[in-house]
Amino acid sequence: MKKIYIPVFLILAVSITFLTGRSFRVQQVPYGSKYSCNTCHTEGGGTPRNPFGLDVESRVTPGGNETFWGPDLAALDSDGDGFTNGEELQDPNGTWKQGDADPGDPTAVTHPGDPNDHPPIVSVEEELPVSNKFILFNNYPNPFNPSTKISFNVPVNSKVKLAIYNIKGELVNILADREYAPGKYEAFWSGRDDSGRKVSSGIYLYRLTAGNFVQTKRMILLK
Numbered sequence: 001m002k003k004i005y006i007p008v009f010l011i012l013a014v015s016i017t018f019l020t021g022r023s024f025r026v027q028q029v030p031y032g033s034k035y036s037c038n039t040c041h042t043e044g045g046g047t048p049r050n051p052f053g054l055d056v057e058s059r060v061t062p063g064g065n066e067t068f069w070g071p072d073l074a075a076l077d078s079d080g081d082g083f084t085n086g087e088e089l090q091d092p093n094g095t096w097k098q099g100d101a102d103p104g105d106p107t108a109v110t111h112p113g114d115p116n117d118h119p120p121i122v123s124v125e126e127e128l129p130v131s132n133k134f135i136l137f138n139n140y141p142n143p144f145n146p147s148t149k150i151s152f153n154v155p156v157n158s159k160v161k162l163a164i165y166n167i168k169g170e171l172v173n174i175l176a177d178r179e180y181a182p183g184k185y186e187a188f189w190s191g192r193d194d195s196g197r198k199v200s201s202g203i204y205l206y207r208l209t210a211g212n213f214v215q216t217k218r219m220i221l222l223k
């Protein structure tokens, strides 16, 4: 009878180790359940790791109970889409800990291992306007690399355009160009032109146009 018990025990032990190991890792990042195994793998558990998975792997010791999500992993842009892993997982500074509620805006969570999936270029920052005037806020961070946030306030329903120009005044990219309801919005620019190509480092201008309001500010992309 022992010849049966021992193999069954071993199979169970191996299975439990595999399952807890896998679920443990997924639970160790914000919104880990959203993509499950594909958070770190290209096509499910056991398949090659995606760029985010490779960065995670470099922080994992085999069988360890370490915490690997934190400011350094959050600050990386593993998939090179111009948004840090923290921005993609709605925890820009990497302060989330396992057991905490998922941070930020669930609808804005994107795949940190897929360069074709990135946060919306413009999203709502405050549901209500913070002033009865149009405001173009200073971008943050500035200088920046790889991405920066540009916020603007819309006091009344308006057609709003937010565009990026190079220092020669040539149009580089359009982040917003539609009707906006009153509120404060945040746009992200990842240092790419409208074809998705990374632009060279240097000074860029961002201009908000809404009705009679026009304002232009400068920012610096560092490489």
Ligand SMILES: [Ca+2]
Pocket: 077, 078, 079, 080, 081, 082, 083, 084, 085, 088, 112
């Ligand atoms: Ca990214």
Ligand SMILES: [Ca+2]
Pocket: 079, 081, 088, 110, 111, 112, 113, 114, 115, 116, 117, 118
């Ligand atoms: Ca992505």
